[in-house]
């Protein structure tokens with residue numbers, strides 16, 4: 436049986452494992468964490484949003500970014516300290532501006548297609564992940580940002596998305612709990628939200644039915660190409676009573692092919708096999724507001740929102756939880772949860788909704804972002820190394836489609852025997 440090893444048990448790795456195992460491959464997933472979905476797929480914004488498919492490579496975003504760098508509580512923060520990784524990435528980001536239109540349309544198409552796969556997986560495996568199919572509403576405070584949204588909208592529509600402008604009165608009807616004054620909005624009825632962590636854990640559980648093996652608590656230290664395929668050197672990350680692995684036990688894992696789904700770790704693994712995958716960790720934050728009293732349950736929105744001025748997204752995760760996420764921070768692999776970045780998310784929540792914030796769980800995660808904002812899905816330099824990574828701000832949205840894409844490439848280039 437053809438054996439494929441996948442590095443990474445986030446949403447990209449688990450959807451890839453599930454898809455390949457159903458095609459009849461023998462699959463092993465390796466992750467340094469003890470459970471699936473413990474890194475960026477832990478507590479993100481929750482949006483399954485074709486309506487957020489616009490890539491950031493535009494002169495408008497660049498100008499806004501420069502302005503934001505001078506503002507203390509802005510949604511963008513760049514640590515100017517020199518780093519080759521950061522500045523090479525920013526250079527390639529700027530060089531991708533000419534592909535803004537093409538990449539936005541392509542991402543929209545991919546996001547629309549992805550829903551089909553994701554919903555099919557959830558239905559087939561009966562995964563409860565607090566799915567809400569009530570649409571996503573983008574809100575704008577002034578005429579200029581609403582006009583800019585109109586220009587973006589034409590690209591999303593060209594990608595096949597049904598999305599229309601709404602008036603301030605319609606905003607109130609679509610989401611009655613939302614307070615404040617808005618110039619206008621755009622509504623996408625077909626978009627949805629759900630808990631990425633619950634979904635990934637549920638799908639990983641379902642993978643056991645298809646004999647997928649999970650090696651948790653194992654760090655990939657080296658990858659070597661062999662005549663037959665690949666050899667990975669693994670090192671256990673923990674040595675405690677609950678672990679099934681032991682820290683002194685270096686292990687070898689041999690397989691016919693490798694799929695790198697390692698999120699922000701993908702650049703490092705690609706380098707081990709001579710590929711360049713220039714993923715940069717773009718930090719974001721979320722808060723999960725626990726709706727502990729009846730007034731808060733009633734006061735929190737069910738329709739998902741994107742506030743363009745603050746670059747904040749929201750998702751209702753069942754009756755009792757409300758997720759608010761945002762911020763793009765260029766500060767390397769720093770994972771600190773900074774109080775001064777969490778505070779604006781809480782303030783935004785209190786400004787817009789009549790809900791209590793006495794129990795708020797903060798989180799920070801690193802978006803695995805490519806400079807052109809397009810995921811890398813395909814073969815590497817070696818015939819037996821494949822990539823499904825670099826999904827940036829849209830990994831939850833795109834994962835269903837990219838898992839299917841990489842499975843097709845592998846079925847062609849590394850057929851089952």
Ligand SMILES: Cc1cc2nc3c(=O)[nH]c(=O)nc-3n(C[C@H](O)[C@H](O)[C@H](O)COP(=O)(O)OP(=O)(O)OC[C@H]3O[C@@H](n4cnc5c(N)ncnc54)[C@H](O)[C@@H]3O)c2cc1C
Pocket residue numbers: 442443444445446447448465466467468472473474475476477478479480481482483484653654655656696697698699700701704718719720721748760761799800801802803824825826827828829830831832833
């Ligand atoms: C604040 C925030 C809000 C977001 N909101 C949304 C949203 O609303 N909608 C949306 O679509 N997307 C959103 N995203 C993006 C989305 O969460 C990510 O794109 C997605 O989770 C990435 O999944 P992944 O599987 O590629 O990476 P991860 O989930 O990070 O998984 C990669 C795994 O690889 C493992 N790994 C790496 N290197 C090694 C190694 N050497 N050895 C062993 N294991 C290794 C890691 O341990 C990790 O578990 C958001 C992100 C953030 C930060």
